[in-house]
Amino acid sequence: MASIRVGSVLGIPIRLGVSFLLVLPLLAYLIGSQVGVTVELINGIFRSAIDSGPLTEGVLPWLLGVSAALGLFGSVLLHELGHSLAARRYGLSTESITLWFLGGLAQFAELPDDWRHEFVIAIAGPIVSVALGLVCYASFALLPADLPAAQFVIGYLAVLNVVLAAFNMLPGFPMDGGRVLRAFLSRNRPRLRATRIAAAVGKGFAFLLGIAGILSFNLFWIAIAFFIVIAATGETRQVVMEAAFEGLTVEEIMTPTPELDTVSPETSLDALLDRMIRERHTGYPVVDGGDLVGIVTLEDVQERASERRDGQTVRDVMSTDLVTVSPDSEAMRALTALQREDVGRILVTDADGSLAGLVSRTDLMTVFEIARTSQSKSIAPRTIEQ
Ligand SMILES: [Zn+2]
CATH class of the missing domain: 3.10.580.10 (CBS-domain)
Known part of the structure; x- marks a missing residue:
């Protein structure tokens, strides 16, 4: 995956994938072109009364799109930092965090050996996302009603952070839920078996998502389904390798x-x-x-x-x-x-x-x-x- 280093946070190098640079304008465009629908959604969830009229005039929708897209990737970065800081607690270092078109990827130098550590590291990301969602929700409630643009972006991020946490808790690789599942499974089985089961569950989800994507002509779902299959296969390969070399110097x-x-x-x-x-x-x-x-x-x-x-x-x-x-x-x-x-x-x-x-x-x-x-x-x- 081609990526460029843009800096570091807490000593962890942050990289931007090429796919991220391509998708950011696209995402900003998608959000900007759906301001009306999104306002209805936000009003429904928060019982607010944002008027979408002024927000859809001139260049404002595109500014909203860019702000929300940047906010979304900032949220993803914080989610990944959640994993990294939890890993650091157990002495595992993060080689880098890469943002790419489907979100973030924290690359660890090695996998945790203790299932409890894996569980905590995996759950830390979604916890950060839920917390961010709550912070956005609280800020939304405190915002004065005459700032509809700020209400839009904050409300959007409140919803998306919760969606991000929920999607990541799907119990299959490569989602965080897959790692939680593997952690529990490896309490009483070899890690390799636990990985195979979690990967199979992930591929099951990918299959359903792919079918749903085809039936509803949703290209994004089909892309995610492919990503899940590839990542689940890669994870299994890594663990198969580790199991094969285990105990060998x-x-x-x-x-x-x-x-x-x-x-x-x-x-x-x-x-x-x-x-x-x-x-x-x-x-x-x-x-x-x-x-x-x-x-x-x-x-x-x-x-x-x-x-x-x-x-x-x-x-x-x-x-x-x-x-x-x-x-x-x-x-x-x-x-x-x-x-x-x-x-x-x-x-x-x-x-x-x-x-x-x-x-x-x-x-x-x-x-x-x-x-x-x-x-x-x-x-x-x-x-x-x-
Ligand atoms: Zn995560």
Whole structure:
């Protein structure tokens, strides 16, 4: 998902997705073009008597649309901060909060282990939304009746924050309600099973929403249905990975240094390419007299192919900006680092910086397949009992 960083709140980076920048004007337009209907709705809910006449004249509806749309995304941001602050209480940090066209997404470095923590983190967002709704409701009641524009925006946000909380409490992934459900389910089952059930419930909702969307030609509902299916599948994948790597350390899955093919910085590029063909590796740690000095990959050589001169060596093209993990860290950590840095292999170094081994994407996938096979065998009898 393409996004740009716009700043940070309480030390948490806030990012705007490209889809958000596209949808904000659209949302402002939709709200602005429905001012009359919305005023009726607000008057019905709050027993107020806002006159929609003046609000639909000139550029005012569009100003109202922009204010309400910005207010809505501010509300979403506060909702996500609710999750983040609850997570911080349990020592879990938020990598970033991204606003995109269907709302917000708080990205955590890791999932909470204790089901109670997951429950509190999940429920914190909807609680913030309900609280915001109540604050807006109280402000609405206090507003003088001769400020219809302010009444419109505040009344709109009061209703939408409650709708936001209600939608998020649907009991299926990826909604917060799905996390609440998984928290309760994982009290007495493995997390993976709990995740599968919560994801299946989420997909059930998505299916109903998709059907309703098709029957009523509501594109927005169909889009949400797709989003739910994709996110529920992603969540399951993540937990399947975690379950497969559970209890494994980097040391157990890495190729240790004695078995590792390395090159020296003085190796010529021709000799390097020869070895790549012969040994079928596309990357090598670069070791100089026993010290790790860099890593060289086929990409490094390709990138500099145009400027290639005779006599170039590994030292000229290798990268010295190394992503490393320690041998005793969790295997999942190596996978996360690979994904985050988008590299094909990660170096394992001891505390003194010396090379202990290497974990490649292929190593991880092989371990994953084996672990998954052995797990599905031990899970099978349980499935039959239920
Ligand atoms: Zn939430």
